[in-house]
Amino acid sequence: MFSRRDLIALAAATAAIVGPGRAARLAAQDRLSEADLLAFKPVGNVTLLHITDLHAQLLPVWFREPSTNIGVGEVRGLPPHLTGEAFLERFGIARGSAEAYAFTDQDFVELARRFGRLGGLDRIATLVKAIRAERPGRTLLLDGGDAMQGSWVTLQTKGADIVRAYRALGVDAMTAHWEFTYGTERVKEIVEELGFPFLAGNVLDTEWEEPVFESTAYFERGGVKIAVIGQAFPYTPVSNPRWMIPNWSFGIREERVAQHVEKARAEGAQLVVLLSHNGFDVDRKLASRVAGIDVILTGHTHDALPQVLQVGKTLLVGTGSHGKFLARLDLDVRDGAIKDFAFRLIPVFSDAIRPDREMAQLIEELRAPFKAELERTLGYTKDLLYRRGNFQGTWDDLICAAILEQRDAEIALSPGFRWGPSLLPNEPIRMEDLWAQTAITYPQVYRITMTGAQLKDVLEDVADNIFNPDPYYQGGGDMVRVGGLGFTIDVEQPIGRRISELTFLKTGAPIDPERRYVVAGWASVNEGTEGPPVWELVARYIEERKEIAVPRAGLVRVKSA
Amino acid sequence: MNWSSAANRRTVIKGMGAGALAIGGIGWAIEPARADLAKAEKLLKELIGAKVPQEGKVRLEMPQIAENGQTVPLTVSVDSPMTPDNYCKAIHILAEGNPEAGVCTFKFTPASGRAEFSTRMRLAQTQNVWAVAEMSDGSVWMTKTEVKVTIGGCGG
16 A cells, blocks of 8 residues: 555646646637537527547546547548547647647647546436526436446446436437446346336347337427437447346347337427437448438437538537537427537536536535545556557556566456546556546456467457448447557458467567467456456556556557558 | 448457357457358359349348347348249258358248248347248349347446
8 A cells, every 4th residue: 555655645646747837728628618519600499519539537637639540441541540640630620729728639638637627417417407507498418328327336336327417417318339238137227217218129039029218209399399319329238247137139120220210200309310329430320321310410420520420411420538529519400300510519618617516416415425436546647548449559458467477467458448538757656547547347357378379360350340441340449459468450451350469578489370379358248257357467466566657568550441 | 121231341250150259258269251242143043043132022020130140130021922823932041151151941832921031040149131022923132131240248
């Protein structure tokens, strides 16, 4: 554990760093006002508000957007597969600006210190209330799922904290993905507790192929009958443990989506919204194949897009993740069609927006029973800790290094999750930060042996899940993170040929297809996986060092046109 | 329902015969191999002789990625008026990557009303599944769809 003196030294170190930044942030607050963030020239009779992939982040976060986010096949180089300077250029954003900080990885640490954290449900509540006051009777607030996973409090309460927060926020409907990892019985309870529709039209029971959840909810806003169709993450039983929801079957089920759209029109809906957790590329393809969807509110792949993307007559919205953004889409709906629209993806700059008092109180109340554990400081990081990006990332380097050491393994694997906020250099690492990277219902660190050939097959399989040129075969997510292993990946190749030059980093020798390696990793989707929860190992690793300079756990070379 | 893209994308996941296997799952084996196309082609010839199947009329709905390779749902329907002089006589399901290529045959008469059925099948690995329809006029129609059997693992 930390000595008192260490903690004082640590506090001083952070203060020294944060100190000058605070003045800059005050200046930033002058530039960025709540009024500026809310500025919007209203259009038409309906306002859709969208949040998605909150990942249980009730408080503001640092979240570095990816530096690598490759699109393959037809979507190569198209949004959302733009990062850094290419992104800034495509959307006309100035380098060093608040938007550059919110939307890209450019100058991240410097701009983070200048503009502060993003998100916080209390800030979102302020924005939502203001917009509802401006657009009374016209506003609909929808959540795209992955709200109930990503924090210790949410894991401990099995999503009950988010249920309360969302009820207080006045969410009108939601769909889901990680919510299913609490298992069948708990999901049924959540659906009851929400008090608003939980929509998942693509989930059928495995026995009779009958719908498990409501597919569609109808709302009247601004005199317009709106149908909201929910689409849960299609590959939940593949990507997450199927044994937790053994009787539910998912899938894209394009024809079923089309049926729901037709039915909604037949019921007199003038506006049809797909509240989707498909992932952006899947939705882009879906929009080109299923007629009659006016708006797709996308999720799952965490893409933040400053503009609406149009596919035929369908508008696609990408709202980002972790509470960083609130999407506002104003629509002029007449004669069953969108005549005009206006859009803004509002970055939730937490220093510029007043927290909503009631929501802030509720969040404090929800955290109170866990406060001591959450705030337990393990050490501090000298480097930027981030996860997001197609390959590796410092948070997972740290996790892999800890797994290698603490489970005495030769090779470590950490899943390519897209969730998990960042930490700035010289910030303390608290349990809460570590849980924000690891809090899942199947956290056990397994330890097994695998042949070199098996390792390659795992990498090929995961790569095909991300870089398959047909979006309908993509599961979203990023490449599995590795420790003790190096490889080259050519994303343009077909399965079986993407991965080459596998190297055992301990010796520098090529991976031997016949040899068995000791492999440890976490988040296995298999029932009965045994091992300590990953956060225990990583916490011990950090506490034993106190000061973390992130080791380069694995090595990935990317070949891409 | 895409003929062309499927042909050379396949990986084999054997052992336990299971569909979704975890990274780091215990007691499984993966080996890349090529599906034995010859088996399915030979069986097709036995079923329809020298006739050349045409593309169209047959609709085969299967998941893109199997949740459980042991029991993968499929629905097949054939566009046919099902009248005494024009009807679908039989639908065959073939799996080019299973140890046995033949999966099932459903026979129809005009009294069936519709040429359509749903069932479940087992998939040993990522592969193309074929649906072949024999019509009363002697024509043969066919479609293929690729179903992935993956070890799973997650992102978003």
